[in-house]
Amino acid sequence: MVSTGLVIVSLLTGYGVYFNIYNKINQEEIDFDEWGDRPSRVDGVMNIMIIGSDVRSGDNAAYGDAEGERPDTLAIAHISPEKKAATVVNIPRDSIVDQPACEPKGDKPGQQAHTAMIGEAMNNGGVECLWKTVESLTDVHIDHFVSVDFTGFKEMVDALGGVTMCIPEPIQDKNAGHLDLQAGEQKLDGEEALGYVRSRKGQGDGSDLSRISRQQDFMGAMLKTVMSGDVLSSPTTLNSFLGSVADSLTTDDGLTVSTMGDIAVAMREVDLDDIEFITVPNGPHPADPNRVAWSEPKASELWQQVASDEIGGGSKDEGGGSGGGGGGEEEKVDPSQVSVEVLNGTSIPGLADEVSTGLTTRGFQPAGTGNPTGQVPPETTVYYGPGQEAAAKAVAKTFTNGTTEENAALADTLQVVVSQDWDGFKASSGGGGGSGGGGGSGIDSKSASDAKVACG
Incomplete structure (x- = not known):
């Protein structure tokens, strides 16, 4: 902060x-x-x-x-x-x-x-x-x-007249100043902003790590x-x-x-x-x-x-990107136009919420979480409907390991099934892919410009 x-x-x-x-x-x-x-x-x-x-x-x-x-x-x-x-x-x-x-x-x-x-x-x-x-x-x-x-x-935020944020899901947390926020795009005043960045139990998996991610997003918005x-x-x-x-x-x-x-x-x-x-x-x-x-x-x-000053600004202009796949021009994807449902195929409690939050901070639209029915794939997989392959690849590129597969039964919303091979997010793989920041650190990061301000 x-x-x-x-x-x-x-x-x-x-x-x-x-x-x-x-x-x-x-x-x-x-x-x-x-x-x-x-x-x-x-x-x-x-x-x-x-x-x-x-x-x-x-x-x-x-x-x-x-x-x-x-x-x-x-x-x-x-x-x-x-x-x-x-x-x-x-x-x-x-x-x-x-x-x-x-x-x-x-x-x-x-x-x-x-x-x-x-x-x-x-x-x-x-x-x-x-x-x-x-x-x-x-x-x-x-x-x-x-x-x-x-x-x-709190006074810093109020001096700005508030800070606009996209709140993916309703938040109620009595331990963070009785925070009570509805889902959607809204301007947070100082008291609400303080509650938002301090809140743990009322959001995601309740961990300090997910709270840090939200704080980073708020700093970018501010x-x-x-x-x-x-x-x-x-x-x-x-x-x-x-x-x-x-x-x-x-x-x-x-x-x-x-x-x-x-x-x-x-x-x-x-x-x-x-x-x-x-x-x-x-x-x-x-x-x-x-x-x-x-x-x-x-x-x-x-x-x-x-x-040793070997971090930051190193790979943004090198054009390599952080995802897999071969050479050639890739279709540009606007993460704010991509809706993603996340299903937890592991035994780790709250993992779907954690992954959904990670995708939201990278600009994608949350479409709910849950557990898969039927057989879970051996690899974390992004399923997509007709015409959604580029969007699915943009999502998969944010993961350290992930693959894509077409499912004709799906419409515009992608479906991520998180499997036992889940190993977190890649460095600076901000939705559209390819920024690859962090100076090659291979560690999850995001830029201030990635802050999720608008919901649409």
Whole structure:
């Protein structure tokens, strides 16, 4: 969530307004003296730790009474001026990780080295301990951090007059501010948007991973809203938004006006298509399936790409695409015109909902979920009716493994049967196919321009 504000402030620094809001930003001193050797830094590259804080004190008391402060959202924003690209790597809050020892910080008691959910580092030692933990886990040099709380995020959305989203199915979640949304295209105000990005139990399979996917989609929609002509051409709306960003942000004291200017220079050349969202490769933790373990070696390979600036902007112009099939021109497919029903042919609960959500975030139209009747194919298969082969291939290309087969009994709606060979989505295979982003990481990702705003 906070990456949206960071990116937007960076993009708008050229308007000369950042200097007017800088003094409103809260800053925190970070002491690196006792950290020992830190990861090496790549010249010209900026890695920023972005935090959506779950603090419940002060103006945030209305959102519960949990003690302490942990990252409700945690990610690394990798900005690469040379590639004219930005990559936001989300770290699931349910990740069980090895954490280093941290000294006490202010009212934080500090911690001994131990294994726990990643948010415990922030609760025990503040942002400084979380920063140290992330660097030790990823071997990525973090240059700065930016944090925003619930109230700040809500105010950002309200300053824009709301953000338009496509809500695939009705949502009711009493644990997310009594969220109650109807299906369809609608403009979310700040309170609704906060509930939407925080909601877990009321959507999909109820996991933090599916919630991350929705947050990424919302960030893309918010960026689209801010970068629309209406917002940029309205001084009142622009100043209100930037003021709400400033009031809600906390950064390290090294993130100066000059540094923000450097980020702005880098970000001016970055299009929405070149802002990618990725989640660290992961799976259920062996000791607790409700928690997350990073998948190796894929996670380490991803972080190595971030650390060495080998991610983002690499394969979008290479034309290879991410799907199978031979050469030659392929028919262009508009995902928003493709309706897909997903059937779960496995014993994994909620998998059809998960796959349907993944397709929706890639622009396809959801047409319900369920279980297949009769024999389940050995491979995950996209069944299509007459004249729908190109659409079926576009869907299949989003999968790591998938095939297509004609079924004359079907009309315009495609039918996906997820089989035991299911292995997730491909990298940046955004519906129409062929973008292949992620710098060749082979890890599921999507660009900000993929955000599902309109339902039709």
